[in-house]
Amino acid sequence: MSIELGLSRITRLLEHLGNPQNSLRVLHVAGTNGKGSVCSYLSSVLQQTPYQIGRFTTPHLVHVTDSITINNKPISLDKYQDIRLQLEALNKSHSLKCTEFELLTCTAFKYFCDLQCQWCVIEVGLGGRLDATNAIPGSNKACCGITKIGLDHESFLGNTLAEISKEKAGIITKGVPFTVIDGTNDPGVVKVVKDTCKALGSKLFITDSHLNGNIIDTKAWGCFNLAKLPLNGEYQIFNLRVAMGMLEYLQLNGLINVTKDEVSARLAKVDWPGRLYRMDYCYDRLSRKTLPILMDGAHNGSASIELAKYLRKEYGDQPLTFVMAVTSGKCLKPLLQPLLRPVDRIILTQFNSVEGMPWIHATDPEEMKDFILSQDYTRDVAIENNLRRILPSLANASEGQRRPIVVCGSLYLCGELLGIHNSHLKE
Secondary structure, three states: OOOOOOOHHHHHHHHHHOOHHHHOOEEEEEOOEOHHHHHHHHHHHHOOOOOOEEEEOOOOOOOHHHHEEEOOEEOOHHHHHHHHHHHHHHHHHOOOOOOHHHHHHHHHHHHHHHOOOOEEEEEOOOOOOOOHHHHOOHHHEEEEEEOEOOOOOHHHHOOOHHHHHHHHHHHOOOOOOEEEEOOOOOHHHHHHHHHHHHHHOOEEEEOOOOOOOOEEEEOOOEEEEOOOOOOOOOOHHHHHHHHHHHHHHHHHOOOOOOOHHHHHHHHOOOOOOOOOEEEEEEEEOOOOEEEEEEEOOOOOHHHHHHHHHHHHHHHOOOOOEEEEOOEOOOOHHHHHOOOOOOOOEEEEOOOOOEOOEOOOOEOOHHHHHHHHHHHOOOOOEEEOOOHHHHHHHHHOOOHHHOOOEEEEOOHHHHHHHHHHHHHHHHO
16 A cells, blocks of 8 residues: 545545535645644644634554544544544445545544534645645635645655645645745745745735744734743744744634733643653653653654754753664655764664554664664664663663663654553553
8 A cells, every 4th residue: 555645536535425524614734844833833722612623633643543633632532433434434335445544534524524623723644735635625724824845755746845845835725815834945935835825816924034032923912922932943933933824814804812811821731742842751661760852753854954953952062862763765864964973872763553554664774774874974873673672771771871862763653652651651
């Protein structure tokens, strides 16, 4: 099984389901990096009693149900299975041959429709134009957001920023009134989105591209000067500006009514595991002993550069220990070159098969080791295929060998680690 982009299969399945997507009011977010963060900001600010705020983000971290939430609560396993069985029956009886992601997307649409969500925050899975989430009509999208666009998934989206940008901008369809784009994007990327908006009559807002501390100027609420960003990483100010640009449009057009104090309070509660996420990992279920780690799902060159900036700022020249697995097919050089230094140690591992995505697997650690040594990034390279063994061994290291631990390279790795941690806490 492989990724098959296109809207024909999911469109037919949704028709047999009664087109639940046509009753949703949607905020649609595309981009290479930062989509999940923007969705988290949006859903957090929109959440207020008695509203139902749906959010669909992929990939999941621990369980597939984590991808579909209402008011930050995942869909129950029973409800998920009920909808999935219905979809699988339709898929089979009509010989639609829908992909796993299309079935998951339909599950989210049906669930949000059944519970009559006031807002649905939808993250694009891959690309935009032909992504299953783009089965949502433009007239149902109150606003679109485009985060930072970089080179990723070139085999599906194109080999240049311009080609990839056209795919991402494909979420801007006829009927979308307003679009926000991260102003730090390459000028060529901005031009593609600007041309798309002009052709389709969508007003474009380009966010401030300057760092300017943690400042966000809005017409709706005035100036926010945040003492601390809701999520780690200086680049998060740019993700937050995209979300705030979208929310400002809703506020100014009477689609939401949220005070400045409410915005600030809700942003302070934002939580998005797997992105520069600090945790005390429980590595021993009996003693409940923990080990501090920094976990980040950086899985492409742009994200790796941002992770490296954060690590240098936090740890300076201090040697680090990386625990890493990378999805097969990824280009290793853009991912590893910004991160690794000769003083660092790297432990290469794998993650297990991903539920609902049997085509995804980890790069062979031996292959990664050969590449790292050939590039002379560091000579301190080890392999441990069993993820459960790695952190206990690091915890038991002598005082002189202890270093800050960074788990990165794939959200699938982060999710598996989080799953082990949660299981230890429950036992």
